Amino acid sequence: MVKKSLFFVGLLMFTFFIATPASAQAVRGVTDTEIIIGQWGPQTGPAAPWGAVARGTDLLVKIINEEGGIHGRKFKYILRDDSYMPAKTKAIAKEFVEQIGVFAVVGGVGIATGMTARDYLMENKVPWAGPVTGGYEWIHPIQKYLFSIYPLYDDEAFNMTGYLYEKLGLKKIAMFYQNDDYGKQGVMGVERYLLKQKIKLVEKVSAEVTDRDLSTHALKLKNSGAEAVIMWTNPTGAALILAETAKIGFKPQWATSNTLSDSALMMQITRGLWGGMITSFFGELPDSNHPLMVKYREAHKKFAPQERWGVFYYAGIIFSEPFFEGVRRAGRNLTTESWVKAMESLKNFQGIGPPITYAGIKDRQGGKHVFYGKVRPDATIEKLTDWIRITK
DSSP, X not given: OHHHHHHHHHHHHHHHHHHSOGGGSOBTTBOSSEEEEEEEEOSSXXXXXXXXXXHXXXXXXXXXXXXXXBTTBEEEEEEEEOTTOHHHHHHHHHIIIIIIOOSEEEXXXXXXXXXXHHHHHHHTTOOEEOOBSOOGGGTSSOOTTEEBOSOOHHHHHXXXXXXXXIIXXXXXXXXXXXXXXXHHHHHHHHHHHHHHTTOOOSXXXXXXXXXXXXXXXXXXXXXXXXXXXXXXXXXXXXXXXXXXXXXXXXXXEEEEOGXXXXXXXXXXXXXXXXXXXEEEESSOOTTOOOHHHHHHHHHHHHHOTTSOOSHHHHHHXXXXXXXXXXXXXXXXXXXXXXXXXXXXXOOSBOSSSSOBOOTTOSSSBOBOEEEEEEEOTTSOEEEOOSOEEOOO
């Protein structure tokens, strides 16, 4: 009798496991109807303008959910403010894993902030798509569950310097940069290009994220005799240095990274001093007629009319589009492993940003293109180039 009972129990268990689809088995942050994802971003503090990126991702989530989700699952999106403070980011990452149980992290502004979370997320096998930064830290060493999108700051700065030197004939170049990995990797690219030309920066001036008096910094730049100054800083630092150089009548050709390419916002916070800035761009311009941009602008009016439509905001879409494409390609049986495999199949995938490729490449730097533009007095952009591949 006991043997017969054990036989039927075993038969029932076998039948249960055969009948239970893999998608119903435990995958952190995934149920039959929902996928939980998270992102941190500076909603307060000196880098607060960059916080719009995380809110832009929320718009894409709303669009996808309204369309029925992906493979029958809708997304629950968790946003946390880290104020661009690494200690806060570290705590948020732990909350995402240990308390909320997210399937993935999407986006996340900053190198110093992200580095407090990178190893922890990777140890816990949390997919991370599109950290909002172009640092080497996301591709060296390669992390299995991390897929970077933004081009390396080193490459971006190298090519920006080449544009000023070769196309505009500006030979005396100075650098103003944020004294952290973000700023230093910008300097690395500028100096690498100038070394090729056998010249040096006429001046390089750094500032801390917390600095508010940049008068001596401005004077050093003016005294250098620079014809052009490349800045690699946060929005507040950019506004402060432009205000100080304007006071002393120093008017070089300014140039900067895509990280400050929200021209309308930068024009506002610099009180009009952003006009004439040359910047690289990592996505379609705000008024682009690209079909997806038209779609996203309409959705913005419907779901987030309180938000200003601008580069920083819809960058949150650019950084998350590849993640959602990976979820689509992974199919109904979504796991961390199936998502990784799906991401590794991406080749020239393009939404409103540059073409993204992971298939067949040795690194996880998916985006390798930008284009250049110059800011007009009304904050619109004069497009100077088409997409340019900027890798070494």
